[in-house]
Amino acid sequence: MEKTATAYKEKLKELSFLPLICSCFYPQRRSSISCDFEDMEVKPINTRVTGQAFEVILKSPSPVSDAVHSLPSPPKKRDVSLEDIQKKLEAAEDRRKSQEAEALRSLQEKRDRERDVLLKAMEENSSFSKVTEEKLTLKMEQSKENREAYLSAIMERQQEKERHAMDVRRNKQLMLVLSEKS
Structure with missing residues (x-):
């Protein structure tokens, strides 16, 4: 579903809307408004003087586009040891103490x-x-x-x-x- 939506967005960027916009200004009926692309087909559903409606049909993505749109897997987290946790806690405690000392020093200066x-x-x-x-x-x-x-x-x-x-x-x-x- 996500690959289809991405492919749809890319094709809409490529699709020229100039003929569609011009058709709004020229209300004459056009016989062949249907357009075909590599993996998308646009068919008119309803054509009126006030506007037009289209159906966009996406074809199944090609194997080449799968490789382009595939996301890399997130890096695996390494196992955290008890020593690492203790080191981090000690570092956090040192930072807290230094911040308190700085705050006390600032108050004393004031x-x-x-x-x-x-x-x-x-x-x-x-x-x-x-x-x-x-x-x-x-x-x-x-x-x-x-x-x-x-x-x-x-x-x-x-x-x-x-x-x-x-x-x-x-x-x-x-x-x-x-x-x-x-």
């Missing part, structure tokens, strides 16, 4: 990287905190110095005004005393 990143972040955070604290302390000291300087300047002006006011009072008193004596 953990080390994470730890390094965390340490670096903590160092940067602490250095940032120190710098910020120093800047803030310096700013507070400058602010304190500026405030003290401002307060001392106000105090000096106040004292200057008081001295000036006292001098003006003394001058008025002297003027009054002098104006009384005169």
Whole structure:
């Protein structure tokens, strides 16, 4: 059955369908549509304006085609010994262990990287905190110095005004005393 199907497929590849296609476009009846090939015969079954039907008859395959289509038998498997099985199992176990070791090594590298990143972040955070604290302390000291300087300047002006006011009072008193004596 398989050889017949293969032969059928090969013959269909060889068969020219041009006359069949042309017959669809030219609906006139053709008297001899039947075709003969070496091991195939094509006979029209039903011919209509809408289409045609054909019967493909395959002849028995020739002995030459049997040799071409025969498939080689699959290679025979050799007997597997207990030692071979144990070697394969040991090799599989070694592969599994090496894969586990590689996975553990990869995880350890990731953990080390994470730890390094965390340490670096903590160092940067602490250095940032120190710098910020120093800047803030310096700013507070400058602010304190500026405030003290401002307060001392106000105090000096106040004292200057008081001295000036006292001098003006003394001058008025002297003027009054002098104006009384005169």
